[in-house]
Amino acid sequence: MGELVELHGVVKKFGRVAALRGVSLCLRRGEVVGLLGPNASGKTTLLKIIMGFIRPDRGEVRVLGRDPYLDPSIRARVGYVPEDVLLYDSLTVREFLYFMGRMRKMDPSTYIDRARLLATLFEIEDKMDCLVGSLSKGDRQKLALISALLHEPDVLILDEPLASLDLVAARVLKEVLREIRSRGGGVIISTHILSLAEAICDRIYLMNEGLIVAEGDLRSIKEVVGADEDLEEVLLKLTKKDEVLEALIRILKEEF
Amino acid sequence: MEWGEALRIARLLEREVIYGTYRGSDPSLDEPKLARLVTWNRALGIAEGFASLVLLLLMVGAPVLLASPWELMATTIASTMLYNVLMFISVLMASSTSALSLQASGSIKVLAQLPLGREDIGRVVLAKLLRSLAPVLLVPIIYGAIVAEKLWLPQAFPLVALYGYVDVLLALAASLALSSALSRRMGVTKGLRSKLARAFWSSLYFTAMFSIGLLYQLYLCSGKVLELIKGAIPMLPSTTGFIYPFSATDCISLSAYPLGFFLSLLCCLAYLMSSILILRKAIKGYVNTALEGSSEAELGKGLRKPRFWTRCLPLNIAIKDLKIAVRDPRTSYIMVLPLFSLISFIPALLNASGLEELREVAYLTCMTLLGTGCILSALVPYQLMEHEGGRLWLLFSTDLHRRELALGKSLATAIAYALYAFPVALACSAALGDLRLVAYATSGTMLCLTASLMSAMLLASGASVDTRSFHISLLKSLCLIVLSAVLSIPILGPLAGLGEDVVASLAVSALELCLVLALNWAMLGR
Numbered sequence: 001m002g003e004l005v006e007l008h009g010v011v012k013k014f015g016r017v018a019a020l021r022g023v024s025l026c027l028r029r030g031e032v033v034g035l036l037g038p039n040a041s042g043k044t045t046l047l048k049i050i051m052g053f054i055r056p057d058r059g060e061v062r063v064l065g066r067d068p069y070l071d072p073s074i075r076a077r078v079g080y081v082p083e084d085v086l087l088y089d090s091l092t093v094r095e096f097l098y099f100m101g102r103m104r105k106m107d108p109s110t111y112i113d114r115a116r117l118l119a120t121l122f123e124i125e126d127k128m129d130c131l132v133g134s135l136s137k138g139d140r141q142k143l144a145l146i147s148a149l150l151h152e153p154d155v156l157i158l159d160e161p162l163a164s165l166d167l168v169a170a171r172v173l174k175e176v177l178r179e180i181r182s183r184g185g186g187v188i189i190s191t192h193i194l195s196l197a198e199a200i201c202d203r204i205y206l207m208n209e210g211l212i213v214a215e216g217d218l219r220s221i222k223e224v225v226g227a228d229e230d231l232e233e234v235l236l237k238l239t240k241k242d243e244v245l246e247a248l249i250r251i252l253k254e255e256f
Numbered sequence: 257m258e259w260g261e262a263l264r265i266a267r268l269l270e271r272e273v274i275y276g277t278y279r280g281s282d283p284s285l286d287e288p289k290l291a292r293l294v295t296w297n298r299a300l301g302i303a304e305g306f307a308s309l310v311l312l313l314l315m316v317g318a319p320v321l322l323a324s325p326w327e328l329m330a331t332t333i334a335s336t337m338l339y340n341v342l343m344f345i346s347v348l349m350a351s352s353t354s355a356l357s358l359q360a361s362g363s364i365k366v367l368a369q370l371p372l373g374r375e376d377i378g379r380v381v382l383a384k385l386l387r388s389l390a391p392v393l394l395v396p397i398i399y400g401a402i403v404a405e406k407l408w409l410p411q412a413f414p415l416v417a418l419y420g421y422v423d424v425l426l427a428l429a430a431s432l433a434l435s436s437a438l439s440r441r442m443g444v445t446k447g448l449r450s451k452l453a454r455a456f457w458s459s460l461y462f463t464a465m466f467s468i469g470l471l472y473q474l475y476l477c478s479g480k481v482l483e484l485i486k487g488a489i490p491m492l493p494s495t496t497g498f499i500y501p502f503s504a505t506d507c508i509s510l511s512a513y514p515l516g517f518f519l520s521l522l523c524c525l526a527y528l529m530s531s532i533l534i535l536r537k538a539i540k541g542y543v544n545t546a547l548e549g550s551s552e553a554e555l556g557k558g559l560r561k562p563r564f565w566t567r568c569l570p571l572n573i574a575i576k577d578l579k580i581a582v583r584d585p586r587t588s589y590i591m592v593l594p595l596f597s598l599i600s601f602i603p604a605l606l607n608a609s610g611l612e613e614l615r616e617v618a619y620l621t622c623m624t625l626l627g628t629g630c631i632l633s634a635l636v637p638y639q640l641m642e643h644e645g646g647r648l649w650l651l652f653s654t655d656l657h658r659r660e661l662a663l664g665k666s667l668a669t670a671i672a673y674a675l676y677a678f679p680v681a682l683a684c685s686a687a688l689g690d691l692r693l694v695a696y697a698t699s700g701t702m703l704c705l706t707a708s709l710m711s712a713m714l715l716a717s718g719a720s721v722d723t724r725s726f727h728i729s730l731l732k733s734l735c736l737i738v739l740s741a742v743l744s745i746p747i748l749g750p751l752a753g754l755g756e757d758v759v760a761s762l763a764v765s766a767l768e769l770c771l772v773l774a775l776n777w778a779m780l781g782r
Contacts, residue, residue, distance in 0.1 A: 053721040080653040086646040090580040
């Protein structure tokens with residue numbers, strides 16, 4: 001069985017800045033992969049390349065066997081939620097969901113059942129008449145997640161999905177991701193929330209300065225730096241931020 | 257906060273807009289490149305501002321300069337009316353767009369994190385709006401000087417100039433007050449009452465835009481009524497010389513007499529002070545609304561089966577845009593701007609001396625509306641795409657082609673055009689007993705779709721997920737208007753009396769539409 005997502009030696013530069021310096025990654029069926037790393041490590045650029053929004057300068061990208069940049073029709077089987085979620089504020093929640101269902105070319109009866117289920121799961125079924133602009137940040141995030149899950153995608157790409165979600169919604173999302181995994185789909189999550197990575201990800205890719213510095217399941221990554229380290233310490237050591245952090249804490253104690 | 261500081265922050269906000277415009281098409285945008293783009297855009301903005309200044313002065317100043325002595329006063333009065341209308345409308349449009357983009361981009365909430373009071377933030381907002389209007393603010397001074405020099409009435413200069421600034425201040429106040437009102441209505445959706453409330457505020461927005469034009473037209477129509485009243489009561493003084501906006505034109509003739517000048521000046525200063533107070537209140541309301549946000553909406557029922565469902569992606573986009581346009585008219589007021597041309601024909605329609613003249617005026621009114629709509633249609637997709645900025649990820653994450661995005665924007669433009677063109681054409685056709693106007697409305701709808709599709713293709717080709725805003729320069733706008741005008745020859749030709757072959761008009765319009773649709777299909781991929 002082919003991988004859902006495959007990247008080989010992907011390089012991307014923006015002017016003189018190398019966002020990705022030869023990244024290889026794969027997402028298999030029935031797997032949740034975490035993408036961790038400090039700010040500006042290239043995570044968001046990587047996700048945009050997987051979605052086909054950006055063309056890599058070098059390397060190969062395959063999503064469900066096809067190049068997503070040259071064949072964007074593959075997006076019909078992919079769900080995506082970016083980090084900054086801007087929606088149509090002047091539409092009601094109902095109108096927004098209808099609009100996304102139509103844009104996904106779904107059958108209305110299938111779509112309504114699916115949207116109703118997701119709205120109930122994420123507890124916004126009583127806000128259908130609210131304008132999107134009047135929703136809280138958390139509810140907008142939920143709405144964006146619903147719009148990405150409506151068409152039952154084979155691959156789900158989420159950039160910082162837990163930002164602004166309450167405890168219940170975060171838990172529901174984790175269960176949804178587990179459900180997608182159990183059905184043979186795949187999820188790539190970019191996150192700073194280490195507890196999410198520890199709880200749900202089957203494999204983790206750790207990125208730093210445009211490169212993958214570690215990959216594997218959580219146990220094998222921890223073994224690289226020491227069996228007793230928690231994931232936070234592992235990340236700091238592998239990205240060489242532990243010394244930076246020590247220096248910053250010294251400054252904080254002396255001068256703050 | 258000092259004005260210098262406010263202007264500095266306003267310059268920073270402009271830089272943000274420029275960044276958002278270019279970021280989508282140039283992901284390698286770095287600081288040196290951005291600095292060059294900022295310099296270039298500022299220079300372009302200044303050039304465009306002066307081009308607008310020249311354009312406005314040509315429209316209002318040239319007739320006065322070129323008028324012969326025996327028609328000078330009448331020409332000056334007419335030009336001054338136009339000057340007041342244009343100053344109000346142009347400032348209202350420009351400041352509405354800036355106020356909306358400030359709100360939508362969240363810039364004001366960012367400013368709230370700084371140690372600034374609400375008055376300081378208000379000052380920054382005003383500085384931003386005035387920067388976008390800068391060269392146009394010279395129009396009152398230049399036009400006032402033209403009128404004073406031509407009429408040999410130096411005392412007319414301060415009156416004409418100050419009334420121009422009254423128009424500017426009131427237009428700024430109107431745009432900010434309406435922005436606040438429209439934002440506050442965001443939470444209310446359920447039921448007929450909320451729909452009527454939203455319709456009211458949207459209508460109020462357009463009425464404000466056309467207000468001074470409407471008032472002047474009513475004033476011209478009321479001439480006969482006033483004459484009757486004056487005939488019955490000979491000693492009745494004319495009070496229109498002190499009622500805004502009529503005082504803005506009547507002050508010119510009044511300024512010829514010392515007492516008239518003194519009273520007009522007092523009146524003008526009173527309006528100026530009032531407009532400053534109104535603007536201050538409007539700024540306060542705008543900042544408060546931007547910082548506090550809209551109220552929580554009423555909760556409603558769950559998801560039910562939709563009444564209408566289509567898998568045609570361009571049509572979905574068009575319906576979405578039209579819904580947003582109705583609820584927030586600031587996102588697409590250019591769609592209905594052609595209706596303004598109807599206002600200017602009201603006096604002619606009411607003062608027509610016979611049935612034949614009435615028929616001619618009705619025909620001219622309808623064809624002017626159709627022609628103006630076609631010409632301006634190239635600018636509508638720009639406004640619609642401006643609202644997509646930052647939200648394109650929603651569209652591009654589906655299986656949407658750029659050509660479908662372009663077609664969706666142009667369909668929204670054409671549907672809006674048809675919604676006013678056909679009723680007016682039908683009404684005029686019924687009055688004239690002549691179905692040609694309905695045929696021209698059909699032709700106009702096709703031409704509108706053609707012209708707007710050309711414009712939308714340009715915008716869609718450069719759009720990406722990272723595009724936050726779209727910018728169209730004055731030069732590009734003028735080029736698009738000229739292109740639209742050329743494409744609209746099947747309508748403009750009959751308007752200008754150059755042949756009235758309806759069949760030819762329909763055929764040429766259909767051919768143009770087919771060609772542009774083919775071009776869209778061939779040139780715009782994913």
